[in-house]
Amino acid sequence: MRSVSLLGSTGSIGTQAVDVLQGAPERFRVTALAAQSSVELLLAQAALLHPALVVIGDPSLYAVVRDGVPAGTEVMVGNEGLVAAATCADVVLNAVVGFAGLPVTMATLEAGRRLALANKESLIAGAPIVQKARRTPGAEIVPVDSEHCAVHQCLAATADPTTVARLLLTASGGPFRGWSTDQLDKVTIADALAHPTWSMGPKITIDSSTLMNKGLEVIEAHELFGISYDCIDIVVHPQSIVHSMVEWRDGSTLAQLSQPDMRLPIGYALGWPDRFAAPFGSLDWSRPSTLTFEPPDRTVFRCIDLAYQAGISAGSAPAWLSAANEVAVDAFLAGRLPWHGIADVVAETLDGWRDEPMDQVESVLAADEEARAIARGVAARRTG
Ligand code: NAD
Ligand code: MG
Numbered sequence: 001m002r003s004v005s006l007l008g009s010t011g012s013i014g015t016q017a018v019d020v021l022q023g024a025p026e027r028f029r030v031t032a033l034a035a036q037s038s039v040e041l042l043l044a045q046a047a048l049l050h051p052a053l054v055v056i057g058d059p060s061l062y063a064v065v066r067d068g069v070p071a072g073t074e075v076m077v078g079n080e081g082l083v084a085a086a087t088c089a090d091v092v093l094n095a096v097v098g099f100a101g102l103p104v105t106m107a108t109l110e111a112g113r114r115l116a117l118a119n120k121e122s123l124i125a126g127a128p129i130v131q132k133a134r135r136t137p138g139a140e141i142v143p144v145d146s147e148h149c150a151v152h153q154c155l156a157a158t159a160d161p162t163t164v165a166r167l168l169l170t171a172s173g174g175p176f177r178g179w180s181t182d183q184l185d186k187v188t189i190a191d192a193l194a195h196p197t198w199s200m201g202p203k204i205t206i207d208s209s210t211l212m213n214k215g216l217e218v219i220e221a222h223e224l225f226g227i228s229y230d231c232i233d234i235v236v237h238p239q240s241i242v243h244s245m246v247e248w249r250d251g252s253t254l255a256q257l258s259q260p261d262m263r264l265p266i267g268y269a270l271g272w273p274d275r276f277a278a279p280f281g282s283l284d285w286s287r288p289s290t291l292t293f294e295p296p297d298r299t300v301f302r303c304i305d306l307a308y309q310a311g312i313s314a315g316s317a318p319a320w321l322s323a324a325n326e327v328a329v330d331a332f333l334a335g336r337l338p339w340h341g342i343a344d345v346v347a348e349t350l351d352g353w354r355d356e357p358m359d360q361v362e363s364v365l366a367a368d369e370e371a372r373a374i375a376r377g378v379a380a381r382r383t384g
Pocket of ligand 2 (some may be wrong): 145146147217
């Protein structure tokens with residue numbers, strides 16, 4: 001029986017993880033749950049799963065959570081709670097959104113546990129310190145992000161990583177595939193939140209509309225698998241059935257296919273190397289279907305090149321990219337920035353980038369703060 005901490009339990013990944021865990025009660029026991037502020041759902045999950053620990057991000061909600069959890073469940077607050085939750089289980093699913101997931105990633109790896117990683121932002125922004133923590137005996141990252149989960153599965157076919165020629169990350173193309181720059185000038189928040197194939201939280205849905213999500217995933221793939229940027233390509237595949245591919249130097253390509261349902265990669269990351277029976281992924285091959293592939297439009301979707309540039313610059317550049325993007329997405333969702341302004345804010349923030357050493361948690365926090373301050377200024381100017 002594996003114990004699991006599910007952090008970010010009330011979100012899109014978190015609630016799907018509850019489905020997966022409930023489907024395999026003989027394999028998994030939930031020891032901790034965490035959410036920022038959705039008290040009602042968090043308490044319902046606590047009543048269902050009886051974890052030893054529940055963490056609430058917003059300290060003003062402590063009393064209501066303490067009074068609502070089942071007898072015997074401890075309640076903690078904020079980062080201290082997240083760190084405690086990340087060190088009390090065999091597997092930690094980091095499904096917190098954004099840079100706020102960094103303490104979970106670091107505490108899990110430093111405790112020598114398995115990190116089932118959905119929160120790509122912590123790996124991207126904190127890469128130098130995360131890579132160091134990853135060397136802790138017992139520590140390992142199994143990706144939940146569907147593309148990286150696909151690559152992880154394909155790479156199991158080789159014992160010699162030098163035979164890999166390139167990674168091909170697939171992208172649905174988002175809701176604006178094929179749109180012109182003129183059309184994109186008039187995008188509304190509702191347009192950008194209407195993803196054609198995946199149902200996800202608001203931040204990653206906006207990232208998917210700008211293709212920043214794919215850009216972040218290129219950096220994520222580089223960090224996870226150690227493949228150089230010139231060997232990581234993006235392929236637009238609107239059906240979201242092929243979740244990514246690996247090409248070998250002999251010209252052979254392996255792909256992983258399944259329904260676009262995050263419960264499959266969540267279950268894979270929790271159960272690996274075992275694969276347990278689950279109803280979420282299998283395809284119906286008895287019906288005619290077509291799979292198509294095309295290159296992304298890197299002129300319209302400028303976030304792709306911004307991400308490659310930040311990844312290749314390395315150091316604190318990915319942290320700046322991710323921080324500026326979080327600020328810009330928040331401003332867009334608050335109605336303070338047009339959709340095309342997201343790429344503008346990220347580009348202008350990165351223009352002011354200067355590298356700093358990233359060898360301590362404090363330096364990662366400082367880089368994040370500095371980039372956010374600049375990005376807020378840029379976003380405010382563009383609003384005003
Ligand atoms: P979401 O917004 O739906 O949920 C985020 C969760 O994090 C919520 O439970 C929220 O309460 C919690 N949270 C936020 N800040 C917190 C804090 N400071 N302390 C404790 N909890 C906090 O987001 P999501 O779509 O589930 O995405 C989560 C992560 O997974 C993101 O990094 C995203 O990029 C990644 N991801 C998501 C999907 C998907 O299908 N949704 C796919 C791949 C990767
Ligand atoms: Mg993904």
